[in-house]
Amino acid sequence: MVEKARRVAVDRDARGNPSSQWEVFVRDEKTEPLRHAGSVAAASATEAHEHASRLFGWYAVDVWLCPAGEVERHSTRGLASTVDDSADETEPDAECGEVRVYEETEGTPEERDS
Amino acid sequence: MISISKLLCDLDAEGDGLRYDAAADSGKPQITDEKQRRPVVVWNATRRCNLYCSHCYAAAETVPAAGEFSTTEAKAFLDQLADYGAPVVLFSGGEPLVREDLVELVAYAADRGLRPVLSSNGTLVTREKARALRDAGLQYAGISVDGLPERNDRFRGKDGAFDAAVRGIENCLEVGLKTGLRYTITEANAADLEGVVDLLVDVGLDRFCFYHLDYGGRGAEIVDADLSPRKKRDAVERLCELTLEYHDRGEEIETLLVGNYADAAFLVEYARERFGEERARVVYEHLERNGGDPTGERIADVDYAGNVHPTQFWQGYSLGNVRDRPFGEIWEDESNHLLRALRNREDHLTGKCASCRYQSICRGASRLRALATTGELFAPDPQCYLSDEEVRGENPIVGSAAD
Numbered sequence: 390m391v392e393k394a395r396r397v398a399v400d401r402d403a404r405g406n407p408s409s410q411w412e413v414f415v416r417d418e419k420t421e422p423l424r425h426a427g428s429v430a431a432a433s434a435t436e437a438h439e440h441a442s443r444l445f446g447w448y449a450v451d452v453w454l455c456p457a458g459e460v461e462r463h464s465t466r467g468l469a470s471t472v473d474d475s476a477d478e479t480e481p482d483a484e485c486g487e488v489r490v491y492e493e494t495e496g497t498p499e500e501r502d503s
Numbered sequence: 504m505i506s507i508s509k510l511l512c513d514l515d516a517e518g519d520g521l522r523y524d525a526a527a528d529s530g531k532p533q534i535t536d537e538k539q540r541r542p543v544v545v546w547n548a549t550r551r552c553n554l555y556c557s558h559c560y561a562a563a564e565t566v567p568a569a570g571e572f573s574t575t576e577a578k579a580f581l582d583q584l585a586d587y588g589a590p591v592v593l594f595s596g597g598e599p600l601v602r603e604d605l606v607e608l609v610a611y612a613a614d615r616g617l618r619p620v621l622s623s624n625g626t627l628v629t630r631e632k633a634r635a636l637r638d639a640g641l642q643y644a645g646i647s648v649d650g651l652p653e654r655n656d657r658f659r660g661k662d663g664a665f666d667a668a669v670r671g672i673e674n675c676l677e678v679g680l681k682t683g684l685r686y687t688i689t690e691a692n693a694a695d696l697e698g699v700v701d702l703l704v705d706v707g708l709d710r711f712c713f714y715h716l717d718y719g720g721r722g723a724e725i726v727d728a729d730l731s732p733r734k735k736r737d738a739v740e741r742l743c744e745l746t747l748e749y750h751d752r753g754e755e756i757e758t759l760l761v762g763n764y765a766d767a768a769f770l771v772e773y774a775r776e777r778f779g780e781e782r783a784r785v786v787y788e789h790l791e792r793n794g795g796d797p798t799g800e801r802i803a804d805v806d807y808a809g810n811v812h813p814t815q816f817w818q819g820y821s822l823g824n825v826r827d828r829p830f831g832e833i834w835e836d837e838s839n840h841l842l843r844a845l846r847n848r849e850d851h852l853t854g855k856c857a858s859c860r861y862q863s864i865c866r867g868a869s870r871l872r873a874l875a876t877t878g879e880l881f882a883p884d885p886q887c888y889l890s891d892e893e894v895r896g897e898n899p900i901v902g903s904a905a906d
Contacts, residue, residue: 399826403570406806406818407550417840426839427822428810443878444820444841468572468809468826471579 397470399462406430410457411437415449428457504712505766505793507743507758510786511774512750516757542803542834543591544584545622545815548577548605550807552598554624555660556649556721570808574604578611580805580825585615587831589803592617595815597807600627606635613640621645622685625671626664633674644675645712647685648699650692658692669706676707683710683757688738689728696738700745704754713742715762715886718875719816726875732888739766743773762816764796764868765887768861772893787864795866799845803834813845817871844880845870851881859894 404410408430414423426445431437437454445452464470508514550568572580584592592612599605600623612619621636625646636644649658652665659665675682684703688696703711716722716729730738739760746758760766767790775783794801799813806812810821811833822842823833837843844851848867856867867873868884876885 403568404808404810404824404826405570406808406810407568408819410810410821415840424838425823426841427820428824429821430819440819443874444880447880448840462827464827466829466832468576468579468583471582472575 394465395470396463396465397467399464399467399469401458401460401462404428404457408432411441411454412457412460413437413441413445414453414455415441415445416451417449419450423451423453429454504797505760505764505770505790507746507760507770508750508756510770510789511743511747511778511782512755514750514755514757541588541590542797542801543593544589544830545593545595545802545804546580547596547804547806547815548572548594548599548608549597549602551601552596552624553601553626553661554598554664556624556647556658568807572807572809574607577604577608580809580830581608581612581615581617583825583830585612585617586829587834589830590618591620593620593622595622598624598627600632606632606639609636609641610639618642623647623671624659624664624668625675626667628671628674630674630677633671633680634678637678637680641680644680644682645685646672646675646682647687648672648702649687650695651698651702654692654695658689669702672706672708681710682708683712684708685712685714687714687716688730688735689716689725690730690734691728693730693734693738696741697745700742700749700756704749704756709755710757710759711742712759712761713739715760715766715869717762717814717816717869718872719818722816723875729886732886735763735886736769736888739769740773743770762869763884763886764865765884765889767793767795767864768859768889768893771861771864790864793864795862795864796868796870798870799842803830805830813842814871816869841880848881852883853879853881854883855887855891855894856881856883859889860896861889861894 409432410428411431411434412428413426415426416423429437429440429444431440434454438452441452441454506516509516549571551566581592594605594609599621602608609619619641620643621641622645628644646668648665648668649655655665656662672682672684684699686696686699700711715735718726742758746756749756771783771787771790774786798817802814804812804815804817805825806818809824809826811823811825811830812818812821822839823836825833837846848870849862852862852867856862859865867881868887870880872884872886873882874880
């Protein structure tokens with residue numbers, strides 16, 4: 390059965406504690422894709438890079454950083470997914486070409502009529 | 504967390520199963536019968552605090568912060584922890600009692616099978632609040648007192664904080680809530696160590712948690728105020744002696760060491776010198792089951808904005824955010840090399856830690872202190888106070904236990 394993943398937009402504001410968070414992406418090997426590796430707290434991009442380099446520089450080929458507040462997130466399993474079923478859903482329709490998934494291959498998507 | 508009273512005085516405690524896989528041998532009802540496989544989760548329920556402590560790892564402020572969980576979000580988060588099987592949730596902060604829904608959340612955690620415990624400065628714990636928390640299912644309150652009145656109040660940024668904390672402790676005890684005292688040692692309050700232990704007994708407490716300073720949050724700004732390793736060793740030794748003296752007098756206080764697993768090696772050495780090889784062997788075997796520094800394994804932290812940290816002190820790095828993924832998913836995701844390396848740190852430790860005789864019961868102690876002072880994640884902890892002979896010398900206990 391073909392199903393659509395039911396993703397909910399995740400609030401991207403106010404993740405600092407209190408310094409701004411920078412999402413960290415690292416590439417382990419030259420031929421591998423970047424992988425998300427958490428976030429560091431830093432006041433600037435330079436500081437974030439220095440911080441991330443201390444944590445991941447001992448093995449990573451590349452380190453990319455992105456302000457956490459600039460990332461649009463849509464999750465099937467985030468906190469908002471379980472808090473409010475009607476909250477700010479991102480429910481793609483057929484026209485937008487959203488990739489469909491099979492239940493056995495990704496998460497626990499909700500069954501939809503198509 | 505290492506129990507001096509358990510290891511040197513055979514005082515059983517309800518955490519024996521959790522810490523040493525020793526539930527069957529303990530005379531106390533146990534938190535869990537098996538050594539924990541899932542982490543104790545510290546939750547900084549709010550950043551707001553009514554005090555401003557100079558060593559606060561959470562860099563708490565007196566004003567509310569954006570991004571704190573609503574009551575509904577907090578319950579969903581507690582559901583994540585319960586679904587994952589976390590044994591304990593430690594409500595911390597900031598000061599958790601500034602949250603008006605704290606009692607409701609403690610009750611919810613208890614209903615979900617989590618063991619709710621509290622870390623507080625004690626100043627807002629009225630008798631009514633203590634009773635409400637007890638009735639909600641709170642199992643333990645740890646109250647921070649960092650010295651006798653003058654030094655404590657200076658440390659905590661408010662006159663009268665000491666007296667208010669003691670009133671909070673008394674309120675907890677009057678309603679029958681298990682309560683302990685937490686003390687973080689620095690150069691500024693080391694002179695009060697014995698006085699604080701005496702205070703503990705005077706107010707009727709029987710649990711003392713001795714914290715080493717870790718270099719996170721505002722703690723990173725007062726590294727210079729940390730004791731020298733030599734003085735730290737002296738303080739730990741004095742606490743061992745105090746524990747034994749109290750037990751000899753029939754007052755069975757429980758004393759615990761937190762935040763520097765050089766203490767584990769020291770306790771083996773202390774036990775050998777004081778009681779002989781057999782006691783040292785027993786201590787060593789308990790500490791092997793304890794497993795050394797718990798960062799990224801047996802302790803986790805989730806801050807008020809949902810960021811997951813390898814320990815409560817390591818607020819500068821987050822493994823992920825529970826607003827994006829459930830806690831258990833983040834904690835199990837060893838595609839993160841840093842997390843995997845923390846869990847296999849024996850393969851990465853450098854310097855004297857790489858070949859230390861006590862590596863299996865210490866595991867390099869604080870990675871955060873090493874990172875903060877050297878920039879190297881796997882360098883030796885600057886607060887290791889073991890001598891070269893202890894690190895490198897022949898040690899029949901280590902040799903035989905490892906066989």
